[in-house]
Amino acid sequence: MSFGETIRKQRESKKLLLRQAAAFLEVDTAFVSKLERGERNASREQVIKLADFLDTPAEPLIIIWLADKISDTINNSKEGEEALKLVLKTYKKK
């Protein structure tokens, strides 16, 4: 599940409105709608604020958000999986 879907689900399950999320983040409602549908990207700060707004721990949300960004840079290229493995390998040692 993508970052957008995740926060939408959480927001809805708590009966919160886009408008409220927007007020909390201090942005326009349309913008939050776009975040939830993956049409815009959240900044790290916004993710943290969202976690706060949704009253959920930030870290898992950040992980999903980051994963989304990674998928995005890979962009379905067929070399993606190999590249991921490579990064993971060199990431561990250090």
Add this chain to the structure above:
Amino acid sequence: MSFGETIRKQRESKKLLLRQAAAFLEVDTAFVSKLERGERNASREQVIKLADFLDTPAEPLIIIWLADKISDTINNSKEGEEALKLVLKTYKKK
């Protein structure tokens, strides 16, 4: 080893000059220098051309180049490893 280092090593081992690489890629010498030092990013097309220029298969080069971009989007954040694993997991099933 990063993408830049990789292509520099290959170029040097074949006694090719920056100037020649630049001509082949149809860019300026300074630009290739920056690519090799990671100060600029190559486009996918440029990577492919480079492979051609270096007379080496493109795929492994693309993998390294992609891995570089991924590392870049993770940018040492502590959630990076978890995010990588998450992407890898969802990437396999598809």
Add this chain to the structure above:
DNA sequence: CGTTTATTTGACTACTTTTGACAAGTCAAA
């Protein structure tokens, strides 16, 4: 139905980033 409230869409602007060139620089070798 008709009205109101929530969400989506698209166009648009301002801002930031990136590309690649150019000129001037360092450095080594001859």
Add this chain to the structure above:
DNA sequence: TTTGACTTGTCAAAAGTAGTCAAATAAACG
């Protein structure tokens, strides 16, 4: 001291992005 390889800084143009606004849909609901 000239020459050839590479590096560095600066910049204009191009491309990308964040966020807004107004108008369009879609629910919800009496």
